[in-house]
Structures are given as C-alpha cells and as structure tokens.
Amino acid sequence: MxxxxxxxxxxxxxxxxxxxxxxxxxxxxxxxxxxxxxxxxxxxxxxxxxxxxxxxxxxxxxxxxxxxxxxxxxxENDARCYVELPRSPSGRVPAEAAAQYRTECISAVTARPDDWREWFLLAGAHQIARDHRRAVEALRQATALSRSTPVTTPP
Structure with missing residues (x-):
C-alpha cells in the first residue's frame, strides 16, 4: 500500500x-x-x-x-511507529481511541520534549485525530530535533 x-x-x-x-x-x-x-x-x-x-x-x-x-x-527497531489502534470497517480510527492515543503521545512529549521520536509519534496521533495543523507543527518539531540527534543503529 x-x-x-x-x-x-x-x-x-x-x-x-x-x-x-x-x-x-x-x-x-x-x-x-x-x-x-x-x-x-x-x-x-x-x-x-x-x-x-x-x-x-x-x-x-x-x-x-x-x-x-x-x-x-x-x-532503530522502534516498533512504536506501528501503532495498533481499533478501526471501523471503513478503516478509520474511532474518535475515542484517537483521543486516547493523542493524550498518551502528549504525555510522552511532555516527559521527553527533546526526543524527536516522541514528536514524530505525536504528529501521527494528531493526524489520526484529523488535526492536520497540529500534526504539521509536531512533524516540523520532530524534523528539527532529529537533525541534532545522531543516528543510532541497533546491535
């Protein structure tokens, strides 16, 4: 796909x-x-x-x-980029599940504001919740933070 x-x-x-x-x-x-x-x-x-x-x-x-x-x-073998959320028959995530996932991602960003991965996941959460403006803002923040973070490869 x-x-x-x-x-x-x-x-x-x-x-x-x-x-x-x-x-x-x-x-x-x-x-x-x-x-x-x-x-x-x-x-x-x-x-x-x-x-x-x-x-x-x-x-x-x-x-x-x-x-x-x-x-x-x-x-980096970070499986969090494959979030499993419930879906309707049309493939959309129900509003309640999207809101809960977004709340979890906001908490993670609050706990680790300098981690680009958390901002990237928050961008996805905003997009799932159909909040495109905030998704773009979070993705910009993730991109900016990722530039200052060295690439790590798993053992």
Whole structure:
C-alpha cells in the first residue's frame, strides 16, 4: 500500500508540474503581446506558477522528511511507529481511541520534549485525530530535533 501512495504522490506532483509548465508557457505568450492586458495577465500567471511550484516542492520535501523519520525509527527497531489502534470497517480510527492515543503521545512529549521520536509519534496521533495543523507543527518539531540527534543503529 505504501508504494501505491508514493506512486499517487509522484503522479500528482508530475501532473501539477506539467500544469505549471503550461501556465509558464501561457505567461510568456501573454508577456510577448506587448499590450497592457497581455502583460498584466502574463505577470499574474507567472506569479501564480511560481507560487504553485514553490508550494508543491515544499509539500514534497515535507513528505520526504516524514518518510525519512519513519524509516529511521524502523532502522532503530522502534516498533512504536506501528501503532495498533481499533478501526471501523471503513478503516478509520474511532474518535475515542484517537483521543486516547493523542493524550498518551502528549504525555510522552511532555516527559521527553527533546526526543524527536516522541514528536514524530505525536504528529501521527494528531493526524489520526484529523488535526492536520497540529500534526504539521509536531512533524516540523520532530524534523528539527532529529537533525541534532545522531543516528543510532541497533546491535
């Protein structure tokens, strides 16, 4: 299933980048008209293309950093990255179980605020609880802390 998600992300990124290229081409065409309207539209399309490209690149980079942290936990034989929670028939974690897991992760972060692994698990707990904003904040904190923590390999 992870391969399917990676393929979908790659496909989505590729389609978006193709659309950005089409926008850039249209922007250049508009700029070449040498009319006030054409130049205005060309500048607007250029700004939109640059902003979209920047956002896509940042999202892909963010996803790759999360994947690196997950693989690092796996390499350290930290089985906590495979949390087993009850699921509904549709595959979603019930709200009560998500809230309990998030509370456990918050307690772990409070006990060990300098451990990137706890922040990574908290990011996952927030995501399971469908709190994307806090998940992103926790993952950023985990990434920052992981950069200052040496990689350990199990014996």
């Amino acid at each position: 992870a391969v399917d998600r990676k393929f979908a992300a790659l496909l989505g990124g590729s389609v978006t980048m193709a659309a950005i290229l089409a926008l850039a081409t249209a922007a250049v065409s508009m700029l070449r008209t040498a009319t006030l309207l054409g130049i205005s539209l060309g500048i607007a399309l250029s700004v939109f293309a640059v902003m979209t490209g920047t956002l896509v690149i940042r999202q892909i980079s963010f996803g790759l950093s999360a994947d690196r942290l997950f693989r690092r936990m796996e390499a």
